[in-house]
Amino acid sequence: MSSNVSEAVVDSSPLMCILKQEVACQLFEAELTKTPTLYMSAPTVAEVRLAAMAAKGTSGLNLMNQLIALLNIKVIDFTVNDLNDYQNAASKYHLKATPPGLLNMGDIFSFILAQQLNLPLYFQGLDFLQTPVKNAMAILGYEMNADNRGGALH
Amino acid sequence: MSTKANAILTDVITIKQVPHELKVFWNNRAKLNSRSMNKEIIRLLEEERMRLLGSTPVIKDRKQIHEVIREMHSLPTIDGRPVDEILYDADGMPK
Numbered sequence: 001m002s003s004n005v006s007e008a009v010v011d012s013s014p015l016m017c018i019l020k021q022e023v024a025c026q027l028f029e030a031e032l033t034k035t036p037t038l039y040m041s042a043p044t045v046a047e048v049r050l051a052a053m054a055a056k057g058t059s060g061l062n063l064m065n066q067l068i069a070l071l072n073i074k075v076i077d078f079t080v081n082d083l084n085d086y087q088n089a090a091s092k093y094h095l096k097a098t099p100p101g102l103l104n105m106g107d108i109f110s111f112i113l114a115q116q117l118n119l120p121l122y123f124q125g126l127d128f129l130q131t132p133v134k135n136a137m138a139i140l141g142y143e144m145n146a147d148n149r150g151g152a153l154h
Numbered sequence: 155m156s157t158k159a160n161a162i163l164t165d166v167i168t169i170k171q172v173p174h175e176l177k178v179f180w181n182n183r184a185k186l187n188s189r190s191m192n193k194e195i196i197r198l199l200e201e202e203r204m205r206l207l208g209s210t211p212v213i214k215d216r217k218q219i220h221e222v223i224r225e226m227h228s229l230p231t232i233d234g235r236p237v238d239e240i241l242y243d244a245d246g247m248p249k
Contacts, residue, residue: 016237021227029223033214051237056229063226070219095246104238104246 005120007037008136010073011110012048013124018067019052019060024124031140032122038073039117041109045075076113085112093131102127 014028032038040048045068052064068075078086089108093101103111107127114121120136121128128135184194233240243249 012237018223019226020231020234025223029219033216033219047237047241051240054233054240055231055237056226057232059229060226060232063222063229066222067219067226070215070222072214095244104242105248106241107246 005031005035005136005139007039007117007119008035009039009041009110009114009117009119009121010044010071011121011123011128012044012051012106014122015048015064015067016051016055017124019064020055022124027137027142028122028124031137032071035122035136038071038122039076039113039119040068040073041078041113042075043078043109044106044113045073047106047109078109082112082116085116089115102130 010032014024014032018025018028048064048068049061053061056063086108089103089112091097093103093111094108095101095104104127110121110123111128111131111133114133120134120139122136123133180194180198181191184191187194189197241249
């Protein structure tokens with residue numbers, strides 16, 4: 001499949017899918033490698049480093065850092081200027097919002113970066129599907145299975 | 155290197171219909187930086203050129219990426235739970 005996503009934001013979930021060799025691992029590897037320009041929010045990088053360390057120890061953490069560098073992911077600062085966007089997104093889509101959304105504290109950093117840059121988001125799972133974020137894998141023509149975790153078809 | 159090789163070709167460009175406020179702003183910036191308006195604008199254009207060249211997409215090394223991922227997969231799993239469960243509680247807040 002030829003990529004028609006030239007720029008995208010990356011959530012922690014595709015990288016953890018790769019680390020843990022889950023079903024969609026090869027698809028994310030292929031598409032993240034093909035997408036020329038990728039961005040991650042700095043807090044999302046912190047999150048994925050922590051998650052990689054928990055899942056696979058210090059070696060997993062070091063390899064995650066190498067992967068982020070090799071994929072040439074640009075890390076974008078989260079600053080005081082982003083706090084209102086964070087609050088607005090949280091009040092609509094966080095699990096503690098009324099009515100509750102599906103995003104956790106970390107998901108919202110990826111969500112607002114994708115919205116701010118007006119770019120699609122690489123993610124796995126159902127959490128973002130109830131938000132207006134553009135699904136990079138769907139744009140590329142992948143149809144994920146019910147839990148959006150793998151078994152993707154073209 | 156010869157003098158000829160070192161020579162820098164220059165051109166003249168004229169910018170029309172510059173908003174007054176924009177002109178005043180950059181005029182003040184030029185003064186602040188002890189530069190002429192002309193030098194200030196050239197510096198701006200040069201900085202933007204460097205920024206654009208610097209952001210040219212890098213060719214990613216597929217082989218090396220695959221090798222790092224292969225190494226990841228060879229590591230033992232310490233905690234196999236989903237990230238949501240490792241880092242967050244049921245309310246989506248950090249544990």
